[in-house]
Structures are given as structure tokens and as C-alpha cells.
Amino acid sequence: MRGDSPAAQSPLLEIDGLSISYSHRGHRQTVLHEASLSIAAGQVVALVGESGSGKSTLAQSLIGLLPENGQIDGGAIRFDGANIARWTQRRFDTIRGIKISLVPQDPGVSLNPVRTIGAQVGEIFQIHGLRDPRERQERVLDLLDRVGLSQPRLRLNQYPHELSGGLKQRVLIAIAVALRPRLIIADEPTTALDVTVQKRILDLIDDLRREYDTAVLLVTHDLSVAAERADRLVILKAGRVQEQGLTDDVLGNPRSSYTATLLADSPSMAKTAIHRAASPDAHPIPANGAPAPIVVENLVVDYRYGRSSATFRAVDGISFTVPTGTTHALVGESGSGKTTAIRTLVGFVKPTGGRVLVDGVDVASLRGQSFRHVRKSIQLVYQNPFASLDPRQTVSEILTEPLLNFEPIERSERERRVRAMLDRVGLPATALERQPRSLSGGQRQRVAIARALIIDPKILLLDEAVSALDVTVQAQILRLIEDLQRELRLTYLVVSHDLAVVRQIADTVSVVRQGRIIESGPTSTVFSHPVQDYTRELIDAVPGRRLLLAS
Amino acid sequence: MSNRGTVASIDLPVRRQGPLGTGWRRVPASLVLSWLVMAIVALWALAPHLFTEYSGTIGMSGQQRLPPSAAHFCGTDELGRDMLARIIYGSVHSLTGAFIAVGLGFVAGTLLGLIAGSSRQWIDDVLMRFVDILLSLPPLLLALSIIIVLGVGTINAAIAVGVASVARFARLARAEVIRVRRSDYVEAAFGSGGRFPAVLWRHVLPNSLTSVIALAALQFGTAILAIATLGFLGYGAPPPTPEWGLLIAEGRKYISTAWWLTLFPGLVIMLVVLAANRISQSLRGSSG
Numbered sequence: 001m002r003g004d005s006p007a008a009q010s011p012l013l014e015i016d017g018l019s020i021s022y023s024h025r026g027h028r029q030t031v032l033h034e035a036s037l038s039i040a041a042g043q044v045v046a047l048v049g050e051s052g053s054g055k056s057t058l059a060q061s062l063i064g065l066l067p068e069n070g071q072i073d074g075g076a077i078r079f080d081g082a083n084i085a086r087w088t089q090r091r092f093d094t095i096r097g098i099k100i101s102l103v104p105q106d107p108g109v110s111l112n113p114v115r116t117i118g119a120q121v122g123e124i125f126q127i128h129g130l131r132d133p134r135e136r137q138e139r140v141l142d143l144l145d146r147v148g149l150s151q152p153r154l155r156l157n158q159y160p161h162e163l164s165g166g167l168k169q170r171v172l173i174a175i176a177v178a179l180r181p182r183l184i185i186a187d188e189p190t191t192a193l194d195v196t197v198q199k200r201i202l203d204l205i206d207d208l209r210r211e212y213d214t215a216v217l218l219v220t221h222d223l224s225v226a227a228e229r230a231d232r233l234v235i236l237k238a239g240r241v242q243e244q245g246l247t248d249d250v251l252g253n254p255r256s257s258y259t260a261t262l263l264a265d266s267p268s269m270a271k272t273a274i275h276r277a278a279s280p281d282a283h284p285i286p287a288n289g290a291p292a293p294i295v296v297e298n299l300v301v302d303y304r305y306g307r308s309s310a311t312f313r314a315v316d317g318i319s320f321t322v323p324t325g326t327t328h329a330l331v332g333e334s335g336s337g338k339t340t341a342i343r344t345l346v347g348f349v350k351p352t353g354g355r356v357l358v359d360g361v362d363v364a365s366l367r368g369q370s371f372r373h374v375r376k377s378i379q380l381v382y383q384n385p386f387a388s389l390d391p392r393q394t395v396s397e398i399l400t401e402p403l404l405n406f407e408p409i410e411r412s413e414r415e416r417r418v419r420a421m422l423d424r425v426g427l428p429a430t431a432l433e434r435q436p437r438s439l440s441g442g443q444r445q446r447v448a449i450a451r452a453l454i455i456d457p458k459i460l461l462l463d464e465a466v467s468a469l470d471v472t473v474q475a476q477i478l479r480l481i482e483d484l485q486r487e488l489r490l491t492y493l494v495v496s497h498d499l500a501v502v503r504q505i506a507d508t509v510s511v512v513r514q515g516r517i518i519e520s521g522p523t524s525t526v527f528s529h530p531v532q533d534y535t536r537e538l539i540d541a542v543p544g545r546r547l548l549l550a551s
Numbered sequence: 552m553s554n555r556g557t558v559a560s561i562d563l564p565v566r567r568q569g570p571l572g573t574g575w576r577r578v579p580a581s582l583v584l585s586w587l588v589m590a591i592v593a594l595w596a597l598a599p600h601l602f603t604e605y606s607g608t609i610g611m612s613g614q615q616r617l618p619p620s621a622a623h624f625c626g627t628d629e630l631g632r633d634m635l636a637r638i639i640y641g642s643v644h645s646l647t648g649a650f651i652a653v654g655l656g657f658v659a660g661t662l663l664g665l666i667a668g669s670s671r672q673w674i675d676d677v678l679m680r681f682v683d684i685l686l687s688l689p690p691l692l693l694a695l696s697i698i699i700v701l702g703v704g705t706i707n708a709a710i711a712v713g714v715a716s717v718a719r720f721a722r723l724a725r726a727e728v729i730r731v732r733r734s735d736y737v738e739a740a741f742g743s744g745g746r747f748p749a750v751l752w753r754h755v756l757p758n759s760l761t762s763v764i765a766l767a768a769l770q771f772g773t774a775i776l777a778i779a780t781l782g783f784l785g786y787g788a789p790p791p792t793p794e795w796g797l798l799i800a801e802g803r804k805y806i807s808t809a810w811w812l813t814l815f816p817g818l819v820i821m822l823v824v825l826a827a828n829r830i831s832q833s834l835r836g837s838s839g
Contacts, residue, residue, distance in 0.1 A: 401743065
């Protein structure tokens with residue numbers, strides 16, 4: 001599939017010195033500085049960069065979908081020999097969908113919720129001149145079958161909300177490949193998906209590429225995905241191309257320091273756990289007699305459908321124990337019940353059956369107000385730092401609030417503790433008076449961690465706490481989490497679908513599938529000698545084996 | 552549908568336009584004009600004597616029903632009173648009335664919505680069915696019934712209009728409260744040991760208010776209109792108070808011979824309502 005002597009042909013797409021700027025409040029800001037790259041027919045080129053690096057802007061400009069305040073200031077985009085950089089929307093209509101198409105980032109919001117799948121896929125044939133409805137339906141069925149949708153005939157009349165994220169992404173890919181375009185732009189096509197689904201989607205794009213000889217521009221922040229799938233890499237930072245070249249060359253011999261940082265921060269399977277490398281005896285077995293901070297026995301949680309009496313079993317008899325000062329991870333795909341399980345520990349979900357002991361107290365029996373005292377010892381850090389901080393509060397207010405909820409503390413002491421905690425999570429004191437919206441994702445997550453730790457809990461629950469962050473930031477937050485555990489002797493319970501992250505920070509791991517734990521044990525054992533097929537499948541799906549080979 | 556629309560449906564997520572709001576540089580002219588109208592009317596209410604030398608209630612003999620001229624920009628009425636002076640002195644009645652009406656609707660409605668949105672299912676059901684009943688009554692009929700109970704007068708008319716608008720505020724506030732209550736930061740506030748009333752006050756209420764405030768601005772225009780309607784029907788301020796609705800009612804008798812008596816108060820009401828609507832629209836836009 002890779003390196004089929006594309007150098008022999010003239011490139012399909014050639015970007016030459018492209019500069020793009022946005023105007024905001026009257027002044028212009030250049031977000032892309034003289035970027036150049038080329039893609040040959042049938043080639044996969046990955047555009048890698050953090051959020052804000054300008055990679056999406058570049059992708060949007062190729063298909064004439066820059067936001068209204070964006071403008072191409074210079075350079076050329078030659079597609080199939082024609083310079084499309086200054087084309088009007090009307091001219092773009094003649095190639096969009098036909099010669100260049102787009103697989104958008106978030107399958108959850110990219111389909112029209114009030115139209116059926118059949119109608120939405122059929123639309124592209126209709127626009128491009130296929131009038132006969134029966135023939136159109138045949139083509140749609142073929143296409144849905146081709147992108148691996150089970151029961152395509154059933155899907156025709158389903159609405160987007162009836163499909164999972166992976167299936168929706170397949171529908172979007174079907175729309176993108178419907179007219180066999182020469183170039184597909186895939187903008188973070190798998191970011192919102194589970195790792196096994198991610199693998200299947202990337203395989204699908206690969207198959208279709210080979211079959212139709214379509215070139216693919218893969219826009220991603222994930223170097224391991226790029227490394228595994230692309231012939232060439234283009235590394236973008238702050239609107240400038242840092243370096244580009246054949247994948248193996250870039251990985252094996254990175255010329256820019258930024259690429260080297262990306263490689264080092266990428267949570268690939270290649271790396272060993274941070275803490276074990278740093279301090280081998282950081283996690284002594286607790287003295288016998290002291291109860292483990294978290295004991296979950298035979299936990300069952302049923303959800304009711306609306307007001308009806310029908311129930312759905314989200315968690316089906318889970319048991320695990322986390323000793324003091326260690327990290328336990330629950331891994332599994334979305335919908336496996338792992339998040340529901342940890343939410344019972346903080347009382348946001350009521351268990352239907354089983355026991356949940358936090359510091360020896362059975363929290364299942366506690367209700368409402370009496371739960372507040374348990375909360376002093378157990379805190380939750382959310383996945384999305386953009387949603388978990390009140391946009392109207394300042395950082396200082398956010399960090400002070402938990403202190404106000406428990407026994408009264410003097411004002412000066414409160415301020416001292418807020419400042420100390422801010423310092424501990426690596427934020428400057430100047431952040432105190434700022435609001436979340438003026439902070440970056442990584443800074444927000446630091447604030448969220450500080451809020452959780454300010455009342456000195458013994459246990460921290462991390463619900464996908466780094467999955468919304470860029471790899472470099474992710475690595476920093478993971479290091480912070482590890483440092484805090486050592487300094488404060490915290491017990492962590494981590495929920496994640498990202499096995500590479502779990503491998504880095506967890507001592508023990510439980511693999512959750514359909515509400516049950518199917519395998520558990522020390523992280524290194526489970527990862528090196530998985531017993532269950534499902535576990536093996538999860539591990540195999542993690543991208544980044546090529547990073548391992550390269551390093 | 553054109554090609555563009557369809558492509559947009561499989562579009563990239565639209566890039567958000569920077570942080571909230573727009574700089575002064577980009578405030579549209581219509582919005583500036585709207586605030587200007589509101590400022591002028593507010594100044595009329597605060598210091599009417601600065602804008603006119605005439606009295607709003609005492610007529611001048613020999614000056615009855617003069618058409619608009621340099622001395623009387625809006626003409627005079629059947630008792631020789633300067634129309635512009637009457638409109639200027641009348642603004643205080645319309646504005647205070649509208650403030651009372653909107654204030655009442657805003658406070659009572661938001662409270663109702665907050666309770667309904669954050670309480671147990673049955674409390675929510677009871678409150679919202681009550682709101683449904685309020686909404687099913689024509690607002691004018693409701694306002695008239697309340698005035699019949701309270702008695703005629705500017706303040707009573709304002710209270711009647713306010714009560715009639717409680718339902719709209721309550722509905723919107725409840726929807727916002729429910730949206731905010733589901734957010735991670737509210738759950739996190741409970742998670743860090745917050746008590747129910749404190750979390751409601753610190754997080755749910757402030758974050759629900761933006762669109763309710765936009766509705767308040769919109770209701771302000773509606774309230775001015777409703778109070779003028781009640782004044783026109785004779786349920787508001789008694790003569791000789793120069794209340795705007797009353798001015799139109801009194802001028803109606805001379806509509807064929809003295810058009811200025813109805814036209815100018817009508818124009819002023821129209822401008823104020825339009826301005827309030829435009830301002831409300833801008834508040835809603837910035838809440839997005």
C-alpha cells in the first residue's frame with residue numbers, strides 16, 4: 001500500500017507558499033505562513049499539528065470552505081494543474097464532492113439529524129445529476145455496503161441518532177467517496193472514536209484509497225496515527241511547516257526539535273510507565289489492616305428508559321480493589337459501562353446492587369447530604385475542561401469554592417491554600433483573576449485538577465482526563481498527575497479508552513466490556529500477555545507500532 | 552437547494568468567531584440608533600423641563616389644535632397644550648410602567664422557572680401546568696381582569712402587564728436552568744461538596760440569565776405597547792396625565808382634522824418598541 005513509486009507522476013495537489021489570515025475586530029492575523037506541500041495520486045499525506053497550528057485552516061482552503069473572515073493572502077493551490085486558490089464558490093461547486101471531498105471531524109454533528117441516512121447519501125448523487133430515484137437507491141445501497149455498514153437496507157431509513165459514532169463516520173465516508181474523488185481530505189476522522197473503531201475506519205479509508213487510487217490528506221494531531229497510515233508526513237506548528245518528508249525519514253531522523261518533542265510526548269506503546277522509570281519503589285504495598293481506599297464488590301447499575309419500567313443494565317457485576325497510593329485503570333470502549341461504574345463512587349449514579357466502599361464507608365447506602373462528607377476524600381476530574389469549569393467564575397473563585405463548602409477557613413488561609421495549589425499544578429499566580437475562556441485546554445485541565453485537590457482528597461477519579469488534549473499537553477498533564485501522586489500519596493482510579501495512556505500511568509488494569517470485567521491484573525502482565533481475544537484486539541488497535549520501530 | 556447548501560451539511564464544524572461580543576468598531580448603526588432612542592426617552596423621563604418650555608398639562612388659550620410649526624413641533628391639542636411637551640412629560644409614565652411590568656415578570660418568572668427546573672418532577676409538573684394555563688389566556692384579557700381586581704391606575708396597569716408576562720419568563724428560565732443543570736461544572740460543584748441552594752445561586756442562576764435578560768429587553772417593548780393599549784382603553788392613568796396611550800385615545804376624536812394628535816405619540820411608541828426589540832436581539836446574539 002505504501003510507497004508505490006509516486007515520485008514518477010506529477011503531483012495531484014501542489015500547495016506552494018500558501019499564506020492565510022483571519023480578520024478579527026478589524027485586524028488581520030496570519031495563521032498560515034507560506035506553507036508548501038504536494039500530494040501525488042494514490043498517496044497518503046498526513047498533516048500533523050496541535051490545535052491552533054493551522055492544519056484545519058489549510059484543509060478548509062483546499063475545498064473553498066474557509067470561514068468568512070478568512071482570506072488567502074498569497075501562494076497557489078494547484079489541483080490537477082489548475083490554480084484553485086482564488087476560485088469562487090460557484091467554481092468550487094464543480095469539483096467539490098466530484099474531485100475533492102471531505103470527511104469531517106465530528107460524526108456527531110456532521111449529519112443532518114432530521115433526514116434519513118438514505119436521503120443524505122442519496123443527495124450527493126441527486127446533486128450531481130442522478131435523477132432516477134430507484135437507480136439512486138441502488139447506488140446508495142452499494143455504497144453503504146462498500147463502507148462496511150451492516151444491513152444497508154435497514155440503514156436507509158434510519159436517522160443519524162440511531163447509529164453509533166463509528167457507523168456515522170462510515171456514512172460520512174460513504175458520502176465522501178460516492179463519486180470516486182481524486183482527493184479525500186480527512187480532518188481528524190477518528191478523533192471522536194474508540195480505538196478499535198478508529199482502526200476499522202482507518203483501514204476502510206486505506207482500502208478505498210487502494211481500490212480507487214484516491215489520494216488522501218489526513219489531518220491529525222496524533223502522530224502515531226499519522227505514522228502508521230501515511231506515506232509522507234508534514235509537521236505543522238504555529239502556521240509554519242516545520243519539516244516534511246517520507247514517514248520513515250521524519251520519524252527516524254527528525255530534523256526539527258518540534259518533531260522530536262512530538263515523538264517524545266506521543267503516548268505510544270513503545271514507552272514504559274513514567275513513574276516506574278522515575279521511582280521504582282513509589283508504590284509500596286499498604287500495611288495490612290488498613291482498608292483499601294476503593295473496594296467495589298459485585299456492582300450492578302440499571303438504567304431506566306425514560307419513565308417506562310424497561311431497564312438497561314449498564315454495569316453487570318463489577319468488582320475491583322485499589323490499594324493506597326496506586327493507580328487502577330478501567331479500560332474499554334464507549335458504552336462499556338466504565339464511566340457509569342466510577343460515577344457510583346461519587347454518588348452521581350445510584351447502584352442497583354452490590355457494594356461500593358470508599359475508605360471503608362459503603363456509599364451506596366448514603367443519600368444526598370450525607371454524601372457530602374465522603375466527597376471530601378474522593379474527587380472527580382472530568383474529560384472536557386471546556387465544560388467542567390463555570391465560564392462565569394474566575395480561577396480564584398473556582399478554587400476557593402470547594403474550601404467554602406466544608407468547615408470554615410479564614411480568608412487569608414484560604415487565599416494561601418489557593419495560591420499554593422495553583423503553584424503545585426504549575427500555573428502562575430497571574431492566572432488567579434482570569435476566566436476559563438482565556439486559558440488553553442491544558443491550563444484549564446490544571447485548574448480542574450487543582451479544584452479537585454484543594455480539599456485534600458485521598459482518592460482522585462480521572463474520567464478520560466487527558467483525552468481532550470493535544471499530545472504535548474497530554475504528556476505534561478500525565479507527568480503532573482504522576483508527580484502529585486508521589487507527593488500526596490494519592491490513590492487514582494482512571495477511566496480511559498486510550499491504552500497508551502493507561503500503560504503509562506496505571507499499576508493495575510481491568511478491561512471492561514458490556515458492563516463486565518473480562519480481564520484484570522498488573523498492567524504490564526495484561527499488556528504483554530493478554531488472555532482474552534478482546535483485550536488483544538484493543539491492544540492491536542492502538543496506533544504507534546511504527547513509532548516503536550522508528551525509535 | 553443549491554449545491555452550496557448541501558456541501559455545507561457535511562461541512563467542517565464552523566470556526567467560532569473569537570470570544571464573545573464585538574468591539575466598538577463593529578457595532579451596527581441600527582444598534583447605536585436604538586440605544587440613542589432609549590437614552591433620549593430616558594432623559595425625557597428624568598428631566599422633561601430641559602427639553603421643552605411648555606407644560607405637559609396646562610393649555611394655552613387661543614392656541615388650540617395648531618398644526619405642527621416652528622413654535623410647536625408636534626402641534627397642539629384641543630386644549631392648547633403643546634403635543635411635544637405632552638409626549639415628553641408622558642415618557643415617565645410609560646417608562647416606569649414598563650420597568651415595573653418587566654421587573655415583576657422577570658423576578659417572578661425567573662424564580663418560578665428556577666424552582667420548576669431544579670425541583671422534583673411533581674413540583675415541576677404542577678408549576679409548569681400553571682404556566683400553561685397562564686399562557687392559554689389572551690394577555691390583554693388577563694391584564695384587564697387583574698385591573699378590575701386592583702383598580703384603574705398607571706401602577707396597577709403595569710402590575711397587570713407584568714403578571715401577564717410571568718409565564719413567558721418562567722418557561723424560558725426553566726429551559727435554561729435545565730440546560731445548565733446538566734452541565735459538567737454544575738455536577739463538579741456538587742462533587743466538591745456544594746449544597747443544593749448554594750450551587751443553584753452560584754452556578755445555575757448566573758449561567759441561565761443571559762437569554763432571560765434578552766427576553767426582558769424584548770418584553771420592555773411589549774410592555775410599553777401593552778401599557779399604551781390599556782391607557783388607550785381607559786384602564787391606565789386618568790386624564791389629564793399625558794400617558795402615551797391616553798394621548799392617542801384623546802387625539803382619536805380629531806383624527807380627520809388634527810392628524811398630528813395621533814401620529815406623533817404613535818410614532819414615539821413605535822420607535823421605542825423597535826429600539827427595545829433591536830437591543831434585545833443584540834443581547835441574545837452575544838449570549839450564543
